[in-house]
Amino acid sequence: MKNALLALLWLATLPAFGQASEVRPVAFSSHKLSIGILGTYKAVGLQTDYRFIDRWGVKLAGARQFDYDRAKEYGWAGIGLVTYYLPTNSTVIEPLVGLGTVGSFYHWDLAGRSGTVRDWNVGGGFGTNFRFSERFKTGVNILLVNGFRSEYQYQVEDMVITGRRLVVFPTLTLDALL
Template structure:
């Protein structure tokens, strides 16, 4: 019995890390930062992300939107989202949810006047990415914000905020993972 314990003691002394299984060969490599572009039929922008650890990340976006109906009018926005990547058994698919803040500027130009309406509010997003290469992914994101309505005030010759509305911005993304 003592001889059996003496022979087994080197096996018992192995570190626990050596006993954990290796990562599956088909799982994508981890990344710390990502950067890319986003776009839709009315929107273009830049997208960035920093992984905070585990399923958490900080996602930022800078976008410009214009519907083209009034020349010179457009909106710009900056979003910051605390993002959670939902676990899935599909290694190439990355569903996500995010919540955070939104700063926007609406540049208006009507009836000979022009100006800018700034706004700070809450926003969020959800969507899914597909990793088609170890350092590239594409996805569909839906950014949602508590935006504002604006109307031209002829008496003051300026644009004023008149209420709130839900804004939904669908965007296709392409990111490089580093």
């Protein structure tokens, strides 16, 4: 798993170091704010990205998970990352890395009982955005979350967090630049 993550990080940052940036496409103007959508194999959501300095920014996202086993279960996640855009000579390719926090909300429903589990933890990500016009970009990113495992505890008659695990979400994004 570790080697696969390192390979994905290398592939995501490769454009920043390659020779492909010698051919300069149309130069797009810089932007401070973008809003868009994101999707993974387990969730869909909305995101925004604000750059307070040329290479530094804040990425905020909210996502809804949809892969639960029971019909009345659902989950939400709020993600806040401080992002750094790696330097490159290309105006089309934007490699980035980020680190921040993830808030999770999991509503469970089991055998006539229900409740919610809330959790705050560390998250991060890396990837590459591709700017294909003056006002739009798309991205391929990997989001890493220190997620939780939960189980129903019959002694306390509630769902509790029983452990941690690394959760990897390959994410596709589409953003409008404002």
